[in-house]
Amino acid sequence: xxxxxxxxxxxxxxxxxxxxxxxxxxxxxxAMISTKLTNKFILDSQxxxxxxxxxxxxxxxxxxxxxxxxxxLMDEIxxxxxxxxxxxxxxxWSYEYTDYEDLGFDTYMIPTQDLAPGQFRLLEAxxxxxxxxxxxxxxxVTAEDVLHSWAVPALGVKMDAVPGRLNxxxxxxxxxxxxxxxxxxxxxxx
Amino acid sequence: xxxSVSRHPLRLCSPxxxxxxxxxxxxxxxxKDIQQLKMPDHIDEKLKNYxxxxxxxxxxxxxxxxxxxxxxxxxxxxxxxxxxxxxxxxPCMWYQRVYKSLCPMxxxxxxxxxxxAGSFPGKI
Numbered sequence: 001x002x003x004x005x006x007x008x009x010x011x012x013x014x015x016x017x018x019x020x021x022x023x024x025x026x027x028x029x030x031a032m033i034s035t036k037l038t039n040k041f042i043l044d045s046q047x048x049x050x051x052x053x054x055x056x057x058x059x060x061x062x063x064x065x066x067x068x069x070x071x072x073l074m075d076e077i078x079x080x081x082x083x084x085x086x087x088x089x090x091x092x093w094s095y096e097y098t099d100y101e102d103l104g105f106d107t108y109m110i111p112t113q114d115l116a117p118g119q120f121r122l123l124e125a126x127x128x129x130x131x132x133x134x135x136x137x138x139x140x141v142t143a144e145d146v147l148h149s150w151a152v153p154a155l156g157v158k159m160d161a162v163p164g165r166l167n168x169x170x171x172x173x174x175x176x177x178x179x180x181x182x183x184x185x186x187x188x189x190x
Numbered sequence: 191x192x193x194s195v196s197r198h199p200l201r202l203c204s205p206x207x208x209x210x211x212x213x214x215x216x217x218x219x220x221x222k223d224i225q226q227l228k229m230p231d232h233i234d235e236k237l238k239n240y241x242x243x244x245x246x247x248x249x250x251x252x253x254x255x256x257x258x259x260x261x262x263x264x265x266x267x268x269x270x271x272x273x274x275x276x277x278x279x280x281p282c283m284w285y286q287r288v289y290k291s292l293c294p295m296x297x298x299x300x301x302x303x304x305x306x307a308g309s310f311p312g313k314i
Contacts, residue, residue: 077250083242083291098290099242138242140254142294159252166254166292 001171004156006070014063021059074156078170080138084129088141088148088161091188095129123180133176141167146188152181160185233281240284243291254292259312261289262301266314 085096089106096104107127115124131137141150143161150169151158159169173179249257265285272279290298304310 077245079245080242085294087294087296096295098295099240099287102290102295104295140292140294144296164255166258166294167252168254169252 001155001157001173003070003074003171004154006073007156010066010070013066017059017063078136078138078172080170081135082132083138083140084131085140085142086129086150086161088143088145088150088183088187090145091183093125093129093148093150093183095127120180123182128178131173133173136170136172139169139171141169147185148183148187149185150181151184152179154179154181157181158184233284237283237287240287243288258289258293258297261285262293262298263312263314265289266305270314 082097083099085098087094087096092106092108094104094106096102098104105127107125107129109122110119110124110126112121115121139150139157139159141159141161142165143163145163147163148161149158150161155171155173157169157171159167161167243257243261246257248260262285265282268282268285269279272282301310305314
């Protein structure tokens, strides 16, 4: 989904900064260890202190600006075409499509011993939640018993399911396909 | 939900338009009850073109619990108010569509049972 793509770009950008800084620090460490020169007369050096104060501040701003941009992008109001309710139970999900008729169904994870060849372990389910492509969607997540969390990493969506509370999240997909997710909150005895 | 009234503002009022102020109903200049003037034409169109619950600026954040509960309350209050005046309850169907879209079926079922039993915690 577009939000997930933006998140990926931010992650790549931040990781590049991290790699650069780590490489610089590692180089300096190796250079300090492997030199035979010693310096006994350094008292102060204002220039380098200015540089190593200002440069990290600039780097932090360069990381913060795209991050804030995505934060507000994720919070944008969209006018959804469809509302789906995802209700968490121990230990399955049920989905409700009630915009036009009262349609609801339960969906269980397919146990490992019942998987067909080519299917993914711990990810496949017997009834999938079907959504239209290129339509803004609203998903309302709640739980019937304990805390759960509805997450689909490929769409950049994760929302906690709290009993008695209805949490809203929104997304839009531009590619047809199957997107997998797992409950992201510990919800059982083991 | 204000519908424009297709009457000339200087139309003379008929004697049957005059009512006492004590009834406390909203009046236009001819003393007609404004509730009667809100024709369900727009609401029929809105219901026919209904896709899903639209964005509600009163509830802009992640927590939509109150949105669902408020629409449930509004539906029952609307029904009660319009039935008391012997008017068509078609405009209330909007609230019903919205709460059906937003509220989990188990919540709606529980609240319906509470309303029937008289133990519903909200004020209707």
